[in-house]
Amino acid sequence: VIRHILVVLVLALTAATATASGAQAPSSVVPNDEEAIRTVIAATTEAFSRHDAKAWAAFCTPDAELVTVRGESMKGIAAIEKGLATIFQTRGRNVTLKTLETAVRFIRPDVALAHVTNELSGLASSQGQALPPHQELSIRVLVKDQGVWRITAFHNTILQK
Amino acid sequence: VHRAFQTVMGGLAVATLCLPAGAADARSQWGSAADREQISGLLARWEDAWNTHDMTAFASIFHEDGVWILWTGDVWKGRHAIEEGHVAAHKTVFRNSTQRELLEELTFVGPGAAVVRFCSALTGDDRAPNEVIRSRKFLVVTKRQSVWKVSWGQNTRLRDDVAEGECFTKLRGRVP
Numbered sequence: 001v002i003r004h005i006l007v008v009l010v011l012a013l014t015a016a017t018a019t020a021s022g023a024q025a026p027s028s029v030v031p032n033d034e035e036a037i038r039t040v041i042a043a044t045t046e047a048f049s050r051h052d053a054k055a056w057a058a059f060c061t062p063d064a065e066l067v068t069v070r071g072e073s074m075k076g077i078a079a080i081e082k083g084l085a086t087i088f089q090t091r092g093r094n095v096t097l098k099t100l101e102t103a104v105r106f107i108r109p110d111v112a113l114a115h116v117t118n119e120l121s122g123l124a125s126s127q128g129q130a131l132p133p134h135q136e137l138s139i140r141v142l143v144k145d146q147g148v149w150r151i152t153a154f155h156n157t158i159l160q161k
Numbered sequence: 162v163h164r165a166f167q168t169v170m171g172g173l174a175v176a177t178l179c180l181p182a183g184a185a186d187a188r189s190q191w192g193s194a195a196d197r198e199q200i201s202g203l204l205a206r207w208e209d210a211w212n213t214h215d216m217t218a219f220a221s222i223f224h225e226d227g228v229w230i231l232w233t234g235d236v237w238k239g240r241h242a243i244e245e246g247h248v249a250a251h252k253t254v255f256r257n258s259t260q261r262e263l264l265e266e267l268t269f270v271g272p273g274a275a276v277v278r279f280c281s282a283l284t285g286d287d288r289a290p291n292e293v294i295r296s297r298k299f300l301v302v303t304k305r306q307s308v309w310k311v312s313w314g315q316n317t318r319l320r321d322d323v324a325e326g327e328c329f330t331k332l333r334g335r336v337p
Contacts, residue, residue, distance in 0.1 A: 002204060065278065067297050071319030073265075073278075073326060111271045113301060128321065137167070137234050139315045141276055141301060153276045155299035157171060157317045160233035 029109045036149050037104050037112055037142055044151070045118065051082035061143060061152040069136050069158040094122035100135070110144040114117040117159075135159040184219055191269035199309045204262045204279055211260040213231045214251045220244035224303065230315040232296060244260055261335045265297070265328040272290040273304040279327035281316075282336045293336055295319040 039060055047055040057080045060066075066074045066083070074083040088095070101117040121133040141153040192200075203222050203336035220240045223229065229237045229246075237243045251258075266278040277300040282293050301313040325333070 001234050063268070065268075065276075067278070067299065067317055069317065071295070071297050071317050071323050073268075073297060107274045107301070107303065107312070108271045112273055137230060137232075137236075137315075139230065139299060139301075139313060141270060143270055150272060153278075153299070155278075155297070155315050155317060157230060157232060157315055161234070 029106045034104050045097050045099045051088040053081045059082035061150045064152050066154040069156045091124045096121050112142045114140045208262045216247040227311050228313045232316040232318045254287045263332045
């Protein structure tokens with residue numbers, strides 16, 4: 001019995017040391033993590049299409065930062081919600097978003113990076129003229145906090161071709 | 162056996178305490194002053210390499226498997242592709258260009274991983290020689306074998322009507 005208990009202790013200490021030193025291998029990613037991240041990404045696309053800035057921002061960490069395709073910067077959930085709401089009230093009044101491609105990779109078991117290609121339709125110019133649809137590529141850094149994946153950084157670039 | 166069990170449980174409690182706290186708290190604790198200095202140094206190297214048109218030095222800021230996404234959305238994968246792409250641009254449209262960088266945000270997302278955002282002003286583009294081209298650049302830097310380099314990066318140019326913000330205001334004083 002004592003031998004079994006000691007084995008458990010050694011394993012626990014090994015795990016604790018590995019975690020504290022950041023020595024975890026991405027192979028220790030839980031299989032459902034990628035699925036959870038893809039669900040978050042799909043949910044942000046849906047929230048954007050229904051112009052729900054509050055729902056979109058709820059997928060972010062409190063200190064998240066977002067850069068739009070225009071180079072505008074938003075820092076923190078409140079600023080992201082306000083910034084997106086402004087877009088939905090102005091040039092994005094009729095926008096819809098469609099996710100075309102998502103690639104996910106893990107930097108650490110609790111830190112992931114996603115490249116997401118979206119197609120945005122219904123955008124208007126600052127003069128109110130309808131603009132043609134465009135594709136955009138975003139890089140997103142997600143962190144897992146208390147079992148929940150959230151976006152901590154989002155940087156978007158419009159595809160010129 | 163009971164005493165041994167108590168000892169083990171005590172050990173487990175200590176082990177649990179050794180685990181990192183919640184991610185939000187831990188983020189502020191990751192990254193030493195030396196880490197910050199080395200990461201900030203990447204921006205200085207970026208600027209020096211660009212302005213001396215030394216694209217080998219520029220590419221050395223990236224890990225071997227680094228990825229760079231241009232403001233056009235084109236993707237250059239691997240240090241070699243990043244170097245070759247920039248060499249071609251610096252022989253042509255960027256041959257007289259100067260770029261200034263300023264750190265806007267550095268956030269550690271885990272031990273050995275950080276997100277960097279910096280503002281950038283480019284002058285001397287042959288296609289727009291009199292313009293200051295503003296952009297926000299984003300990097301995911303990772304530490305491998307004690308060395309911080311760029312694993313992924315992406316560039317977004319600012320539209321003309323986007324407000325300067327503090328970073329660009331500070332940077333403007335350094336633009337030639």
